[in-house]
Amino acid sequence: MRTRTTILTRLQSNNRALAQPTTWQSRQGFNDLAEQFVTALTAVHGEPHLAPNLEGATAQLGAILAELGAQRVVANNEAPIADLNLPTRWPHLQWHIVGETAGDLREFCTYADVGLSSGIAAIAETGSVVIHSGSAQSRVATLFPPVHIVLLPTSRLTTDLFTFTATHKNTHLANGTLPAAMTFISGPSKTADIEQTMAIGVHGPKRFIVILYRE
Amino acid sequence: MTTTTAQFRERATIALEDVRLQQALDGATGRFATARQAALAAIPWADELRDHFKAIRAATLANLAEHLQTFERQATAVGTHVHWAQDGAEACAIVTEIAQRHGVTLATKSKSMATEEIHLNAALAKAGVRPVETDLGEWIIQLAEEPPSHIIAPAIHKTKEQVAELFERESGRPQSAADIPALTAEARRMLREQFLAAGMGISGGNLAVAETGSVVLVTNEGNGRMVTTAPRVHVAIIGIEKIAPTWDDAAVWLSLLARSATGQPMSIYTTVITGPKRTAALDGLPDPDGPEEVHVVLLDNGRSPLVGSKYEEVLQCIRCGACLNVCPVYREAGGHAYGSPYSGPIGAVISPLLFGLDKYPALPHASSLCGACQDVCPARIDLPRMLLELRADLVTQGIAHGSEAVLEGSVSLAMRSERVWALLMGMGRVGQRPLLKNGKLALPERFNPGGERPLPALAKKSFHDLWRDGEV
Amino acid sequence: MTANRIALFVTCMVDQIMPEIGVATTRLLRRAGFTVEFPMAQTCCGQPFFNSGFRAQALPLAQRTIEILEPYEAIVIPGGSCTGMIRVEYPHLLQDNPRWYYAARRLAAKTFELSEFLCKLESDDWRQSTANCQETVTYHDSCHMNRILGLHDEPRRLLQAVGYTIAEMEEADRCCGFGGVFSIRLPEVSNAMTAEKLRQGRATSATTLITADPGCLMQMRGMRRNDDTIQIKHLAVALEEAITGKPWSME
Ligand code: SF4
Numbered sequence: 031m032r033t034r035t036t037i038l039t040r041l042q043s044n045n046r047a048l049a050q051p052t053t054w055q056s057r058q059g060f061n062d063l064a065e066q067f068v069t070a071l072t073a074v075h076g077e078p079h080l081a082p083n084l085e086g087a088t089a090q091l092g093a094i095l096a097e098l099g100a101q102r103v104v105a106n107n108e109a110p111i112a113d114l115n116l117p118t119r120w121p122h123l124q125w126h127i128v129g130e131t132a133g134d135l136r137e138f139c140t141y142a143d144v145g146l147s148s149g150i151a152a153i154a155e156t157g158s159v160v161i162h163s164g165s166a167q168s169r170v171a172t173l174f175p176p177v178h179i180v181l182l183p184t185s186r187l188t189t190d191l192f193t194f195t196a197t198h199k200n201t202h203l204a205n206g207t208l209p210a211a212m213t214f215i216s217g218p219s220k221t222a223d224i225e226q227t228m229a230i231g232v233h234g235p236k237r238f239i240v241i242l243y244r245e
Numbered sequence: 246m247t248t249t250t251a252q253f254r255e256r257a258t259i260a261l262e263d264v265r266l267q268q269a270l271d272g273a274t275g276r277f278a279t280a281r282q283a284a285l286a287a288i289p290w291a292d293e294l295r296d297h298f299k300a301i302r303a304a305t306l307a308n309l310a311e312h313l314q315t316f317e318r319q320a321t322a323v324g325t326h327v328h329w330a331q332d333g334a335e336a337c338a339i340v341t342e343i344a345q346r347h348g349v350t351l352a353t354k355s356k357s358m359a360t361e362e363i364h365l366n367a368a369l370a371k372a373g374v375r376p377v378e379t380d381l382g383e384w385i386i387q388l389a390e391e392p393p394s395h396i397i398a399p400a401i402h403k404t405k406e407q408v409a410e411l412f413e414r415e416s417g418r419p420q421s422a423a424d425i426p427a428l429t430a431e432a433r434r435m436l437r438e439q440f441l442a443a444g445m446g447i448s449g450g451n452l453a454v455a456e457t458g459s460v461v462l463v464t465n466e467g468n469g470r471m472v473t474t475a476p477r478v479h480v481a482i483i484g485i486e487k488i489a490p491t492w493d494d495a496a497v498w499l500s501l502l503a504r505s506a507t508g509q510p511m512s513i514y515t516t517v518i519t520g521p522k523r524t525a526a527l528d529g530l531p532d533p534d535g536p537e538e539v540h541v542v543l544l545d546n547g548r549s550p551l552v553g554s555k556y557e558e559v560l561q562c563i564r565c566g567a568c569l570n571v572c573p574v575y576r577e578a579g580g581h582a583y584g585s586p587y588s589g590p591i592g593a594v595i596s597p598l599l600f601g602l603d604k605y606p607a608l609p610h611a612s613s614l615c616g617a618c619q620d621v622c623p624a625r626i627d628l629p630r631m632l633l634e635l636r637a638d639l640v641t642q643g644i645a646h647g648s649e650a651v652l653e654g655s656v657s658l659a660m661r662s663e664r665v666w667a668l669l670m671g672m673g674r675v676g677q678r679p680l681l682k683n684g685k686l687a688l689p690e691r692f693n694p695g696g697e698r699p700l701p702a703l704a705k706k707s708f709h710d711l712w713r714d715g716e717v
Numbered sequence: 718m719t720a721n722r723i724a725l726f727v728t729c730m731v732d733q734i735m736p737e738i739g740v741a742t743t744r745l746l747r748r749a750g751f752t753v754e755f756p757m758a759q760t761c762c763g764q765p766f767f768n769s770g771f772r773a774q775a776l777p778l779a780q781r782t783i784e785i786l787e788p789y790e791a792i793v794i795p796g797g798s799c800t801g802m803i804r805v806e807y808p809h810l811l812q813d814n815p816r817w818y819y820a821a822r823r824l825a826a827k828t829f830e831l832s833e834f835l836c837k838l839e840s841d842d843w844r845q846s847t848a849n850c851q852e853t854v855t856y857h858d859s860c861h862m863n864r865i866l867g868l869h870d871e872p873r874r875l876l877q878a879v880g881y882t883i884a885e886m887e888e889a890d891r892c893c894g895f896g897g898v899f900s901i902r903l904p905e906v907s908n909a910m911t912a913e914k915l916r917q918g919r920a921t922s923a924t925t926l927i928t929a930d931p932g933c934l935m936q937m938r939g940m941r942r943n944d945d946t947i948q949i950k951h952l953a954v955a956l957e958e959a960i961t962g963k964p965w966s967m968e
Contacts, residue, residue, distance in 0.1 A: 034329040037485065037545050041310035044553025048307035051300040053493045057290050070510065128533055135533050140441070156511040163522070165530035169474045173467065191496040203492045205319060208457050210522050210535050211474070214515035219467040221429060223382035223398065225405050226273050229429035232381055233436065234467025234514065250902060257906050573892040577909040611903065613896025613910070614768060615860035636770030645770065653766055657774035660729070660760040661781060670733050683943075692901050697908050698939035701734050708727050708736035712755045716967070717743050 056192035063154040063187040064242055071157030074217035075230060077239040078157070084110055087181055087243035092120065094239060095144065098177060104128065104139050105146040107166035111181055116146075129166040136170055145175040145235070149182050150202055152240070155190040156216050159240060162202070163211040178215070178235040183245045246604070248584035248596075253607040260579035266402050270579055273401045274570040280508020281567055281621065287510075298501055299624050301494045302561035306552055312455045312488045313543065319458030323520030326540045330482075333363030336544050340365060340447065340480055341372040343540055347478050349374055349444035353436075355464060355472040356380035357449025358564055359482045359544055361393060361586035362599070365447070376447070377439045379468040381432055388415055394580030394588065396566035397506050402579060436468075446472035446536065450483035451563070452498055453541070455490045459519040460541060463502060463512045470516050479536040481518070485543050486560040498563065501623040505565040547599035555634055559594050561624040568618035568628060574611055583608060590618035590628045597635055606644050609635035667709060674703050723751050724789035726782075726828075728799045729761035730931040737967060738931060741953035742795040742831055748960075749835070749843035758785045764802040767810065768897050779807050783820050792828040795953050796931045797862020800830040805865050830862060831953060832871040832929055841878065849880040850959040855923035856883055857914065857937070858890040859930035872929045872952050879959035884921040891917070893928070895936035911940040919947050927955050 060066040068078040079094075081087035095103065104126040105111050117125040125131065126138040139145065147167065149159040159180050163169050172178050188194045201207060219234030230236055260266055285291040305312060317327045330336035344352060352374050354360065366376045366387070378387040382400035386393055388411040393399030400408075409422035412431055421427055448469060450460040460481045462469040473479045489495040503509040522535030551557055569575045569589030580588035585596035585605065593608040602609075609632050618628045639645045659665045680686055685699035693699065711717050723746065727739040746753045763778030782803070786792050794800045804825040811817040835843055854876060862868045869890075873883055894900065894910030901907075915937060918926040928934050929952040937949045950958075954965050 033331045033335060033545075036331060037329055037543075037549050038310045038313065040549045041313070041552055045310060046307040046553075048304045050304045050490060050494070051297055054294065054297050054497050058288075074509070074513070129530065153511075158511050158515075163526075163532055163535060165523075165526040165528050165532060168533045169470070170534050173470050173474060191500055192493075195492045195496045199492065203457065205322070205457055207527065208323075208459065208517070208519045209526065210323075210518070210520050210532055212459075212517040212519070213470060214511065214517075215513065216509075216511045216515075217513050219465070220513060221381045221466050223380070223385065223400055224403075224408050224425050224428055225269070226276060226398075226401070227405075227425045229426045232429055232433055232466035232468070233379065233440070233471050254903060254905055257903065261905055261909050573894070573910045573913075574903075574906055577913070578903075578906045582906075609770075610899065611906075613860070613892045613894065613899045613907070615892035615896065616864035617860075617890070617892065620864065633768065633770070636768070637772050638770070640770040640772070649769075650771070653769060653771040653774050657763075657766050657771070657778060661777055663758045663760050666760045685939075688901075692904060694904055694908070698900075698904065698911070698936075700939060701935055703733050704736050706736065708732040708739040708755075709757060711736055711740065712757070717740050717755075 054192055056190050056196070058155055058190045060154055060189060063189065064184045066154040067152060067157055067187055067242065070155060071217065071240060074157060075220070076157055076217040077237060079239070079241045081241055081243040083245070084243050087241045088114055090241050091179065091181065094179065095120065095123065098144065100143040102138065102142045103144045103146060104135070104142045104168070104171040104175065106148065106168055106171055108148050110183070111146060111148055128168040128171055135168055139168070139170040139174040142175040144177045144179055145171040145173070146179050146181070147172050149180055149186065151186045151188055151194055151198065152182055153190060153194055153214070154187050158214045158216040160194070161213050161215065162209045164209055169211050173234055176231065176235055177237045177239065180240045182240060182242055184242050185245055246584045248605045248607045250607040250610065252584060253582050253611055256582040256584065257578035260582060261577060265404055266579060269401050270576055273395070273398055274576050277507060277566070277570040281505055281570070284504040284508040284510060294497065294500065295623055295625055298497050299561065301497060302624050305488055305490055305494070306486065306557055306560055309485065309488065309552060312490050313485060315490070316453055316455040316458055316488060319456065320520070320541060321458070323458055324539070325458060325520050326538065328540060328542045330542050330544050330546070332546050336363050336482060336542050336546070337365055337368035339542050340482070341368055341374065343478065343480055344369065344374045344445055345372060347444055349478070351439065351443045352376050352445040352447050353379050353439055353443040353472050353476065354447040355449070355462065355469040356383045356399070357447070357482060358396060358586060359449045359484055360447065363544065363546065365482070377436070377443070379436050379440070379472060380464070381429065381466060384432065384436065385411060392581065393586060395569060396564055396587070396589070402581070440471045440475045443476045445478045445480065446476040448472050448479065448481045450481045450487060451502065452487045452489050452495060453483055454492060454495045455488055456492065457519055459517050461495065462516045462518065463514070465513045467514055470514055473516060473518050474535055477536055478538045478540070479518070480540040480542065482542045482544055485545055485548050502563055502565055505567040505621070505623040551598060556598055556631055558626050559598065559631055561626055562591055562595070563623065565623060567621040567623065571617040571621050573615060573617065574613065578611070583611065594628055594631045594635065602635065602638060602642065603644055606639060609639060663709070667707070670703060670707060677702055721752055722789060723753060723791045723793055724786055725753050725755050726759055726786060726792050726794045726799070728794060728796045728931055730935065731795060734935065735931055735951070737965065738795050738951045738953050740967060741951070741957040741965070742793065744957055745835065745843050745953060746793060748845065749838060749840070754789065756785045762799045762802045764799060764806070765897055767802065767806060772810065776810060779810055780817060783807070783817070783824050786824055787820065790827065791834070792824070793831055793834045794828065795831045795951065796929070797830050797859045797866055797868060798930050798932055800828060801861040801865035803828045830866060830868055830929065832875050833866070833868050835875055836871040844879050844956070844960055850962065851880065852925065853882045853884050853923045854925045854927050854955065855886050855918050855921045856889060857886070857893060857918070857926055857928040857933060859928055859933045860892050862929055863890050875952070875956060876927065879956055881955070881959060884923045886917040886921055888917060893933045893936050895932045897932065900936060908940060911936055915940060915947065924948060925950055925955065927952055
């Protein structure tokens, strides 16, 4: 407590009236947010797909899971994933639906082949998907498995960080609504720490696949 | 640690003679600098955005106490424990106390300059807690027991052969240096075990957002997410100056950070931590995972006295490392020459300010004052000006060498009279004769190592003489 | 630029070590139609002391330099670093004393680096329209001239005006390693910086590396080998050579 007072007192004695500048307004303008998102994510070794609708996106997802030879899939139980009845659709796979399936989530994620989630928003400029933690939104589900697949409607696309903060100031970014963890994901995990040579997949997923669909 | 001129020269010489390191330094800094330039060129309003960011940082520091209190209030409201640490010892005590309370013996760490600054790893080890660095570069230098040599690429001085050897020793299995992806996969495997076993995760914080009490961590590897997700307890150590009052401010910060650091529009993972896992999330149900306890240590360690001083501007730094990559001194001497976790231009300014000018008397002079750093700094910090101020402080505080003061004083005195100066130079013209070699002046080895750069001799006739004699 | 009576401030380094730069500068200015004066009381602008932190030792030199140069309509300096000292640092150094501060500001407003001065002239008498040399050169941006004074295009424009072709270095604005006392304090690093600069210079198709700053010139010449493939020259000398069509001579 003494330290706190010392620091604050010292700072207060040097307080100056200097107003924070007014909010920076986004100057970015893209003709097509989805197209820009695809370009940006591709540039960072992410794998974007664009589907005409949710049905198409689901089919795309099925194809990707088959191609991966996935067997164990963990899914965050959020829209639109929650409505797809994945375990009934693809019963040959072993599923863990967060918040629904009994059993050790962390253990499952440790050996899962794919983590599936949606996102609260996606940023077109940088090809980033924004995910929240929540009762049905596991953090390890999108982190432990070697592949992370995101299913996201194009309506959640926003231009850049500035339009994101402007749009979500009172929803996702307000006190009380901000979850324990919010993560902007902009591609597969990577490093260049050994001789500046890029290597994909250090601690996080090696593949980051985003299936965008129009509504 | 200390860095005198002799120490700087000695360490720099080691780096200069290491051909491999020189290539690595050239390659890494060149690539970062080029990528940064391209990333900023891609946003035509980059210069205005930087001005705006500077204004944000300046205003934030002018009201720092208020923002810190807001942060504390909001963080506490979501269940984060907020601690204040005056110096490194206090910060280390706070962290080790938390570890011991939870019976932690293994802690995973994501890359953090603040913990380097306070030597947290040593304190943890002493308290019986094994810290494991999880940023690949940090881990490599931890295995090698060396300090980082770059703010964002701590192991640029290591070769893949050295890395393979370190991994071999650690894993007990043979490793192939030729295969960097395989080495990376091996690191993933070894560190994954540590993530799962660790009782505590320790991170720094790239920034903290006051209005929501959040800590923001930026990584490319995903270790920042691991450290803040897998263990039961998460502790973040963050300098008191790294505050963004609002998300609007944070957005500007994040727009410039990765672009300036690595030239990426955005790092792969930007993780925003706002409290421990919820026992009742928005829908009233508990979060399935995440740490049960989150602690934030607000670290002063020499920062608060800078607020309101002529050095306040340096607290606008966001540790992007851009200034290192363009610094011609850093690019030759490497990071270890500075003898501080902070190297390059920012290190030359901040090490003496945080750790004592008397301990780092060489650093204010470890610059040719070329100004390349200020050109690229996202906050446009006038680092050359601060180096000049520090040099003046060295003189007024009597840290500069006495013999130097005598020399500077007498030359200045002589130059105050053109006659005295001309007389002195006239004597020099005669006096230099025995020292001349091929018309050049060879200074003693100490000032001219290897005789590499002889000085030109004084001209036969000065310009003054030529003018007076009507020869111009 | 209407001033007819201009003062030449040669810098201490040119005065004592490389007076030919002062001679070349004078010739350029005279050719442009100016009456060049050389205030004999000048010594040093004080920068070496200021940059080493010895401000009390720099101060009297700054004050006397102001007094010496005050009477002239314009001051021309064949060096970016010293020009930067007078233009930017003097007002800083003297900010606590209003009288000196204003004197410093007044002087700053009429002090010019050589290439900057020549580029401001309406006429191009300085180069005689016949000048047309065929040589390819490369230009090193001295740090203070480039970053403090923002003079990047001016020296290049002059070089091209007399016929030189410019082959740019990889990093023309990378420091040459001089940095004043830095070059003696940390000679190993300083030399490595210079070696890199020269390497980049040699890697171009240029036969001569040109700089507008006496400090950089001295530094780079110091590291140049006798059998080097590249020459190193000051801007003023290079311009004179192109204009006269003859190798430099003091005659
Ligand atoms: S001083 Fe500026 S460029 Fe250097 S690390 Fe800090 S923010 Fe980045």
